[in-house]
Amino acid sequence: MTVSTESASAYDVAKIREDFPVLARRLDGDKPLVYLDSANTSHKPQVVIDAVADHYAMHNANVARAMHQLGAEATAAFEGARDKVARFVGAPSRDEVVFTKNATEALNLVAHVLGSVRGSRQIGASSEIVITEMEHHSNIVPWQLLCERTGARLRWFGITDDGRLDLGALDELVNEHTSVVSLTWVSNALGTVNPLAPIIERAHEVGALVVVDASQAVPQLPVDLGSLGADFVAFTGHKMVGPTGIGVLWGRYDLLAELPPFLGGGEMIATVSMERSTYAAPPSRFEAGTPQIAQAVGLGAAVDYLESMGMKAVAEHERAITAYALERLQEVGGLRIVGPTEAVDRGGAISFELAGVHPHDISQLLDSQGIAVRAGHHCAKPVHARFGVQSTARASFYLYTTTAEVDALVEGLEHTKRFFKV
Amino acid sequence: MDLDGLYQEIILDHYRNPHGKGLREPFEAEVHHVNPTCGDEITLRVHLVGDTVADVSYDAEGCSISQASASVLNDLLIGKSVGAAMGLLADFQALMQGRGTIEPDEETLEDGVAFAGVAKFPARIKCALLSWMAWKDATSQAVTLKEDA
Ligand SMILES: Cc1ncc(COP(=O)(O)O)c(C=O)c1O
Numbered sequence: 368m369t370v371s372t373e374s375a376s377a378y379d380v381a382k383i384r385e386d387f388p389v390l391a392r393r394l395d396g397d398k399p400l401v402y403l404d405s406a407n408t409s410h411k412p413q414v415v416i417d418a419v420a421d422h423y424a425m426h427n428a429n430v431a432r433a434m435h436q437l438g439a440e441a442t443a444a445f446e447g448a449r450d451k452v453a454r455f456v457g458a459p460s461r462d463e464v465v466f467t468k469n470a471t472e473a474l475n476l477v478a479h480v481l482g483s484v485r486g487s488r489q490i491g492a493s494s495e496i497v498i499t500e501m502e503h504h505s506n507i508v509p510w511q512l513l514c515e516r517t518g519a520r521l522r523w524f525g526i527t528d529d530g531r532l533d534l535g536a537l538d539e540l541v542n543e544h545t546s547v548v549s550l551t552w553v554s555n556a557l558g559t560v561n562p563l564a565p566i567i568e569r570a571h572e573v574g575a576l577v578v579v580d581a582s583q584a585v586p587q588l589p590v591d592l593g594s595l596g597a598d599f600v601a602f603t604g605h606k607m608v609g610p611t612g613i614g615v616l617w618g619r620y621d622l623l624a625e626l627p628p629f630l631g632g633g634e635m636i637a638t639v640s641m642e643r644s645t646y647a648a649p650p651s652r653f654e655a656g657t658p659q660i661a662q663a664v665g666l667g668a669a670v671d672y673l674e675s676m677g678m679k680a681v682a683e684h685e686r687a688i689t690a691y692a693l694e695r696l697q698e699v700g701g702l703r704i705v706g707p708t709e710a711v712d713r714g715g716a717i718s719f720e721l722a723g724v725h726p727h728d729i730s731q732l733l734d735s736q737g738i739a740v741r742a743g744h745h746c747a748k749p750v751h752a753r754f755g756v757q758s759t760a761r762a763s764f765y766l767y768t769t770t771a772e773v774d775a776l777v778e779g780l781e782h783t784k785r786f787f788k789v
Numbered sequence: 790m791d792l793d794g795l796y797q798e799i800i801l802d803h804y805r806n807p808h809g810k811g812l813r814e815p816f817e818a819e820v821h822h823v824n825p826t827c828g829d830e831i832t833l834r835v836h837l838v839g840d841t842v843a844d845v846s847y848d849a850e851g852c853s854i855s856q857a858s859a860s861v862l863n864d865l866l867i868g869k870s871v872g873a874a875m876g877l878l879a880d881f882q883a884l885m886q887g888r889g890t891i892e893p894d895e896e897t898l899e900d901g902v903a904f905a906g907v908a909k910f911p912a913r914i915k916c917a918l919l920s921w922m923a924w925k926d927a928t929s930q931a932v933t934l935k936e937d938a
Contacts (some may be wrong), residue, residue, distance in 0.1 A: 395790045726794075727827050727852035727916065734790045743827040751828075757850050759830045786792070787801070789855075 378627040379381045380648040384767050391495040398737030401772045401779075406555050406716040406763030407741050409743075411669075418668035419610055420515035430660055431634055431651075431753055445660050447651070448560055448667030455670040456600070457591035458617055465616040465623070465650040466658055471505040473601035473616035474549070476653060478509035480626045481547060482516050488551055488576075488625075492518035492702040497575075499532055499561075500753050501554045504746045506580045510549060514611060519546065526753050530557040545575040551615050552584035553714040556747040556761070557706030558689070558712055560584075565571045567596040576622070582606060583714055586765070587685045589678040592617055604662065608766075617778035623649035625769070630655040654659040673766075681766045687717045688764045692773045696762075699780050701789065705754050715764035718745065721780060723789035726760040732783040733760075794906030795913070796853065803900065804853040809863035813846035818930035822923040826916050831920050835927040837935065840870050841921045845924060854904075854913050857921035861900045869930060877901075878921055885914045 374610050380520050384390045387410045392400045402410065422444060428437035430445045450505065453461040461524035467473040482490055490496075496510050500523050516523045522540055526532040541548055547571040563579065570577045578599040583588065586607035592600055599622070604613035618626075628635055628646050632655035636771075637645040646652045690710035696702055707713050721729055730742035741761045751757060762776055804825075816834035823830050829851030836844040845866055849859050866874045881901055884893050889909040893902040907917045 475792050725852040725856075726830070727854075727913075731795070731910070731913070732792070748828065757830070786796070 372746075378489045378676075378684055380684070380767065380769050383676070385423075386414070387767055388413060388416075390767060394737045395735070396737075401738040401775045403734075403762040403768070403776060404739045404746075404759065404773065405576065405765035406502065406606070406714075407767070408611070409586065409765050411608055411610065411665075412672050412769070413608065414672055415608060415665050415668045419661050419665040422664045426663075427480065428615075428669065428674060429657055434637050441660055444664045444667070445658065448663040451621070451667040451670045452615060453507045455590075455674060456585060456602075456615075457593045459593045460620050462516075462648070462650055463592075463617050463620050463623065465618065466663055467601075467614040467653075467655045468618050468659060469605070469614035470580065470601045470603035470611055471614070473603075473614050474505050474580060474631045475509045475618055476577070477601070477618070478513045480551075480620070480629055480653075481576070482513045482626045483707065484625070485493070488546070489545045490517045490580050492543060494519040495522055495523050495542070495544045496520070497524070497540055497545055497548045497550075498528050499550045501530075501557055501559065501747065501750045502549075502551055503555055503582070504748070505551055505582075506551060506578075507749070510547075520544075524550070526557075526750065529708070530554075530559050531712075532559070532561050534562070534565065537565065541566070541569045541573060541575060543573050545573055545695050546571065546645055547576050547578060549578035549580070551580040551582070553716075554747075554750070555583050555716055556718050556745045556750050556759070557596070557709055558714045558716045558718070560588075560712040562712075563595065564770075571596070583716065587714055588682050598622055604666040604669065606720050607666075607669055608672055610662045611666035611668050613659045615666075620649065623653070625651075628652050632656045634658070676766065684766055684768075685715045685764060686710055686713075688768050688770065688773065689717070690761065691770050692717055692764065692776070695773055695777045696780075699777060701784065702780065705751075705756060705759050715768075716761055717763070718759040718761040720756060720759055721783065721789075724783060724787045726758045728787065729760045729780070729783055733776070733779045736782065737776075740776070791906060792927055795910055797906060798901040799900050799903035800853060800857040803857035803860040807860040807863075809846065809867070812845060812888065813844060813908070814847050816844070816931075817934055818927040820927045820930070822919060822926065824851070824855070824919055825933060826857050826915070827852070829888075829919055831855070831859060831923050833859075833920065833923040835924065835931045837871065837890060837931050838930070840869060840872070841870050842874050842928070844862065845921055847920065847921065847923075851919065852913075854907060854916040855919045858917045862920050862924060863900060865926065867899060874928070875878065875925075878925055882918065884908060885917055886900055901924060902924055907930050 394770040426440040428441040432440040463511035576598040577598040581602045585602040600617040609685040816836045819834045831849040833847040
C-alpha cells in the first residue's frame with residue numbers, strides 16, 4: 368500500500384500551473400502574467416472550464432422540472448455538485464448546502480431571513496448583532512440593513528494594533544441581548560485568521576447564533592463544518608478555482624428548517640394556491656427559480672480539483688508562500704504591512720503601503736510590468752479607517768503562486784520607488 | 790504601456806506640491822465626492838464673487854492623478870468667470886473621454902494638457918475627473934443659491 372504524503376516537497380507548483388491556461392499568458396510588452404490578486408478572484412483550471420463547457424455542450428436542461436433524459440442528467444449533475452461541496456466542507460448533511468450566487472447573497476439571505484423570524488428567535492429593538500471591524504462590506508451592510516428594519520443595535524469587535532481581533536471585551540460584547548454574531552474566518556484585508564472557537568463558545572452560551580464568512584477560508588484551509596460549531600457559513604465559488612455566479616450558504620439543518628423563505632418563486636414551494644403557498648424543505652426553500660446549474664457543476668469540478676491536491680497541502684503552500692512574502696516585503700524600504708507581519712494564524716493576503724507612492728499608483732506601475740495586485744480599500748473601509756489609511760495595495764496568493772512571483776513583486780516595488788523617486 | 794505618457798513630470802510636480810490645497814473661508818458651497826472603486830476623496834469649496842470664481846479650496850486624499858488634477862484645476866479656474874470655467878471643464882472632460890485622440894489646446898488648458906495621456910488608461914479617467922466633478926457640483930449649488938437669494 369502506498370502512503371500518500373502531503374508534504375510541501377511533494378507539492379509541484381510548476382506542474383499545478385500547467386492546469387491553469389491563463390497563467391501562461393503574456394501581457395502588454397510581452398511581460399509574463401504575475402497574478403497576485405487571488406483573494407479578489409482565483410483563476411480556473413482547465414478541468415473547471417471543461418466541466419462548464421461540457422455541461423452546456425452535452426447535458427443542458429433545466430433541473431428538477433424537466434422529465435426528459437437531459438433533464439435527468441442536468442439534475443444529477445447539479446445535485447451531484449451539492450454532494451461534492453457538502454463532502455468537501457464536511458457538512459453533516461447535503462441538504463444543509465444552499466446554492467446562492469455568491470457569498471454576498473448568502474450573507475444577505477441569512478441576515479434577511481433571521482430578520483423575518485417570529486417567536487423566541489425574533490430580532491427586535493432590544494436585540495444586538497455583533498460583527499467585527501475587519502469585515503468585508505458584504506458582512507457589514509446586510510447586518511446594518513437588518514438593524515434598520517428591526518431596531519436592533521449593531522456592535523463590533525475592535526482590532527489590536529497588530530491586526531488581531533480584540534477579544535478583551537468578549538463577554539461584555541456578546542451577552543444575553545446578542546442574537547447573532549457574524550464574523551470573518553480569514554480577513555481579506557489584513558490576512559488575519561480569527562480564533563473562532565472561543566467566540567462560538569461564548570455566543571452559544573448566551574443563545575446567539577454564529578454566522579461565519581468563510582469566503583477567504585474555504586479556498587485555503589481544510590474545513591470541517593461538522594466540528595466547527597458555527598450555525599451558518601458563507602463562501603463563494605470564484606475564489607476557490609470555481610466559476611463566478613455561485614456561492615454557498617451552509618446552515619445547520621434544524622435551523623434552516625425553522626426559517627422562512629428568502630425569495631419566492633419556482634422550486635421553493637411545496638404547493639401554491641391563489642391565497643397562499645407552503646414551502647419546500649431546505650435547501651430548495653432558499654433556492655427560488657432556475658438555479659446556477661452550470662456554475663454548480665463547475666464548482667463541483669473545482670472541489671474535485673482541490674481535493675485531488677489535498678487541502679492540507681494547499682494550506683501548507685499558502686503558509687509557506689505567505690511567510691516568504693512577508694519576509695521579502697519587509698526588506699523593501701518604506702513599506703509598511705497593514706496586518707500581522709508574521710505567518711502565524713495568517714492567510715495569504717498582504718496589504719501594504721509604500722511611503723510616498725499612493726496604492727493606485729503602485730498598482731499602475733506593477734501592472735505595467737505584468738504584475739496584478741489590488742489597490743483600494745478591498746471592500747473593507749472600516750478596517751482601513753482603523754489603521755488610519757485610506758487605501759492600501761494588496762498582494763494575495765494561491766495554490767499556483769511561486770516564490771519567483773513574490774521576487775518579481777519585490778523587484779516591481781523597487782522599480783516603482785525609482786520611478787516616483789522615493 | 791505608455792507609463793511616461795501617464796505620469797508626466799508636470800503631473801508628478803503638482804502631486805508633490807499641490808497648489809491651493811487646504812479648506813478656506815468664505816465659501817458658498819461645499820461638497821464631498823468619493824470615487825467608490827478606489828476610495829479617493831475630495832472635500833471642495835467654491836467661493837463666487839459676482840460671476841467670478843474667487844476661490845476653490847479643497848482637501849483631498851488619493852492617487853497622483855487625482856491630486857495633480859485638483860491642483861491644476863485650482864490654477865486654471867480661480868479668477869475665471871463661471872461661464873469660462875464651465876467651458877474649461879467641458880474641454881478637460883472632452884480630453885479625458887477622447888481615448889487619446891484629442892489634441893489639447895495648451896493656450897487654454899495650460900498644465901491640464903499633461904493629462905492627455907490619462908485618457909488612454911480608462912481606469913484612471915475617474916481619478917482625473919474627481920475634483921472637476923466636485924467643482925461642477927459645488928459651483929452649480931453656489932449659483933443656485935445666488936439665484937434664490
Ligand atoms: C471576506 C470576504 N467576504 C465576502 C466577500 C464577497 O464575495 P462575493 O463578492 O463573491 O460575494 C469577499 C470577496 O470579495 C471576501 O473576501
